[in-house]
Amino acid sequence: MIMREAITKLISLVKDEYVVCANGFISRDTFNAEDRPRNFYMLGSMGQASSIGLGFAMARPDKKVVVFDGDGNLLMNLGILTMISKIKPRNLVHVVLDNECYDSTGGQPTISSHIDLAQVAEGCGIKNIIRKESGEDIAPAFKDCLQKEGPSFILLKVERDPQERVPRVNIAPPEIAKRFRNG
Amino acid sequence: MDAATLKKKLKGLGFDFFTGVPCSLLGGIIEALGDEYIPAVREDTALGIAAGAYLGGKKPCVLMQNSGLGYSLNVLTSLNMIYDIPLLMLVTFRGFEGKDAPEHLIMGKHCVGLVEAFGIPNKVPSGGKDDLDAALIEAGMEIAKGKPYCIFIKEDTLE
Numbered sequence: 001m002i003m004r005e006a007i008t009k010l011i012s013l014v015k016d017e018y019v020v021c022a023n024g025f026i027s028r029d030t031f032n033a034e035d036r037p038r039n040f041y042m043l044g045s046m047g048q049a050s051s052i053g054l055g056f057a058m059a060r061p062d063k064k065v066v067v068f069d070g071d072g073n074l075l076m077n078l079g080i081l082t083m084i085s086k087i088k089p090r091n092l093v094h095v096v097l098d099n100e101c102y103d104s105t106g107g108q109p110t111i112s113s114h115i116d117l118a119q120v121a122e123g124c125g126i127k128n129i130i131r132k133e134s135g136e137d138i139a140p141a142f143k144d145c146l147q148k149e150g151p152s153f154i155l156l157k158v159e160r161d162p163q164e165r166v167p168r169v170n171i172a173p174p175e176i177a178k179r180f181r182n183g
Numbered sequence: 184m185d186a187a188t189l190k191k192k193l194k195g196l197g198f199d200f201f202t203g204v205p206c207s208l209l210g211g212i213i214e215a216l217g218d219e220y221i222p223a224v225r226e227d228t229a230l231g232i233a234a235g236a237y238l239g240g241k242k243p244c245v246l247m248q249n250s251g252l253g254y255s256l257n258v259l260t261s262l263n264m265i266y267d268i269p270l271l272m273l274v275t276f277r278g279f280e281g282k283d284a285p286e287h288l289i290m291g292k293h294c295v296g297l298v299e300a301f302g303i304p305n306k307v308p309s310g311g312k313d314d315l316d317a318a319l320i321e322a323g324m325e326i327a328k329g330k331p332y333c334i335f336i337k338e339d340t341l342e
Contacts, residue, residue, distance in 0.1 A: 020235070040238065044261025048231030055235025055243075058221075059200065063239075077231075079224035087221070174329075177266040181238050 001134050003097050003158040004166065007068065008033040010095065013142055017064040017093075018056060018183065022049035022073040024104035026097060030068060031169045037179040041169045047076035050094060054080065057089035064091050064146060071098040071112035078120070084151050085125040092151045094121075095142070099160045107160055118155035128152035134159055184312045185342045186211035192316070193244060196323045198271060200236040202229045203246030206275040208336055213246065226251030230258040234268045242326070244271040249278070249294040249335070250287070259331055260301060267329030271322050276307065276335040298333050305332065310339035 007029040011019070020040045021027040026049075027041040042049050053067035074080075074096050084092065100113045118131040127150060130141045134157045145152040169176070184192075189212055193201075202221040205213055213220050223229035226247045233243035247255070252274060262268060277283050278291015298305045304325045308314035315334070322332040 042262070044265070045227075045231065045258045048227065048234070048258055048262060051228050051231025052235035052238065055200075055202075055232035055237075055241075056239040057235070058232075059236040059239025059241045077225075077228060080228060083224060083228070083232075173266040177238060177268055181240065 001158055002161040003099050003103070004029045004033070004161060004164065006097060006138065006156060006158045009138065010068070010142060013139060013146070014066060017066050017146060018060075018180070019066045019068060020049050020053040020056065021068045022046075022070045024070065024102075025164060025166065026068050026070050026073075027169055028104075028166045032166045035171075037183040040180045041171070041176050043169065043173060047073050049073055050077055050080040050084070053092060053094065054084055054087065054089060057092040058087065061089070061091055064093065065089075066093045066095060066146070069094060069096045070103075071096060071100060071117065072102045072110045074117060075110055075112065075115075081121050081124040081126060081153075084153075088127070089151050090149045093142075093145045093154065094151065095154045095156060097156055097158050099158045101160055103160050103164065107162065116155075118153065121153040121155070126151050126153045130154040132156045184315050184340070186215040189315070189341065190215045192319055193271075196319060197242045198244040200233065200241035200243040201246065202232050202243070203273075204229060204248070204251055205246070206248035206277065208275040208277075208338060208341065209246050209248075209273070211341055212273070220246075225254055227254040227258045230255055230263065230270070233270050234258075234262055234266075237268050237270065244273065246273045248275045249290050252290065252294055252297060256297075256301065259303065263331045264301075264303075269326040269329050270331050271326060272331060272333040274333055274335055276337045279337050295335065303331055303333055305335065307335040307337070308340055310337070315340055
């Protein structure tokens with residue numbers, strides 16, 4: 001399954017949850033699949049979607065937070081898994097869409113083909129660990145994580161679409177932040 | 184200013200979310216904050232967490248040594264400053280006037296110029312209590328405008 005299809009599926013299953021999207025095609029694909037005020041599109045600050053999700057989850061323990069992260073993003077901020085494990089936010093679902101490359105810069109490989117990021121998360125002690133191969137049905141596990149007590153970590157292997165041409169997010173960054181904060 | 188007073192003043196200004204990476208000069212305030220202080224693994228991660236907390240309605244403060252400013256710049260410029268996500272940064276001024284361990288000297292020489300170059304409002308309070316007070320009040324005003332604000336903490340700033 002290519003990443004755009006996986007994101008389209010995941011965002012269709014989200015109801016009133018807050019979704020923090022990593023930079024690059026993850027934000028762009030989510031924006032184009034279903035724009036909503038409770039989506040935060042991170043445009044720069046690579047690596048930090050998981051941090052933003054954790055901070056939001058701590059500030060709003062009454063709300064469920066989903067992070068759409070990437071393998072390149074997580075590898076850049078791998079220490080966040082130790083913090084999520086320590087802080088144990090019950091309302092955080094951390095999804096890593098792993099296409100084993102830096103997609104938006106031209107598909108240069110990451111090292112995630114050699115590293116099982118779900119095992120890393122498990123080794124850090126994160127409560128719920130799910131690993132899905134590309135093409136496996138993610139819907140039941142994702143819906144389950146939206147319901148149950150977290151933190152949850154979902155590694156979803158996806159494929160790169162070399163023809164990916166989705167438009168950029170065309171909302172001004174202060175507006176993205178404002179509507180998410182007021183959402 | 185002593186740590187208990189600083190904590191009280193930060194709370195009085197509405198700061199209610201504290202994270203960061205320690206410096207020996209921050210030992211007192213981190214101890215005073217107790218469980219309210221969330222230890223982060225890196226300074227940029229601390230800024231990301233603080234940004235998320237802000238989006239969740241908190242008023243964040245990040246503590247760090249100036250050695251962490253380098254890590255922080257990408258998050259400040261490509262997250263905080265473009266989304267109008269404000270925060271207070273309490274950054275220790277290691278290497279002030281060239282008197283410190285060798286690893287602090289270059290950052291100590293340039294850290295104020297660095298934040299100036301990126302247009303981040305900042306203040307280097309002198310040792311007097313009133314000066315830190317004034318910096319905190321100015322910080323509160325800039326933060327209300329959606330900006331990050333950096334207060335450099337020297338050896339004589341906190342007791």
